[in-house]
Amino acid sequence: MYARSTEPSEVRVHTAEFRIYGTMHLPKGGGTATFLNKDKRPLVPMTGVLVYAPGYDHPPRAEEMRATADFLAVQKREILWVVGGRPDRMELPGVPVKKQRMALLFGCCVLVGVLVTPGGVRLSDFLASAKPFQTLFDVKLYALAGDTPARELEVRQAFEFVTVNVQRILGIMEAPRLDDEDTRLTLFG
Structure with a gap:
């Protein structure tokens, strides 16, 4: 049932220690920030993961790869920023x-x-x-x-x-x- 209410989204999660490429499963229609803020679990599940040394260059070099995994749960508190997924809305309904x-x-x-x-x-x-x-x-x-x-x-x-x-x-x-x-x-x- 969980899989039906989510949509896979490719993301790059940046932490101080790693760049993590993989798939985050976001609720249908919601943005990445809303998902990360609403979900009370301390870990964010990801699938199809490639873990690289820290940095910002894209694509990463092959020698920067540190690990691969079918599944990885990332500590939310360690996330610096996420590239990809879906944006949250720029307007707030009824709020200037x-x-x-x-x-x-x-x-x-x-x-x-x-x-x-x-x-x-x-x-x-x-x-x-x-x-x-x-x-x-x-x-x-x-x-x-x-x-x-x-x-x-x-x-x-x-x-x-x-x-x-x-x-x-x-x-x-x-x-x-x-x-x-x-x-x-x-x-x-």
Whole structure:
């Protein structure tokens, strides 16, 4: 019965230790963030799994593979972000929303995209009370590289949406608009 109420969705789960490619079984019609927030179980089941060393390059190199498994249950609290699955809705029925371009700092990279929050609510208040998993739209990934200033980082990947765990970000800040000609992250200059 569980299998009939779900639909398989290909995903890439990023943790601090691994990149996990596989299938997540999402409830029909729901988004990845809603599934991760509503399901009270601490582990997320995945099937057809390939486990790679941590990183952000796609596709991963063959030598980065660490394991394969027909089934793997991933600790939700370890998830940094998920690529794939389905986006949650950008609008909240009956609630005015604010779309803010944000930069989310993780240990290896920065994800810059649009975070949808309730209108009239300060970002700090939203983050203090928000569910852990949120959908970030129109996302660009910038790899942090040694001594390279943020304004000189180049886009490594772009996604329509990414499901992020706001409890695992190292920091969050408003990101300035980028013009179409310049894809560098220009936070400080």
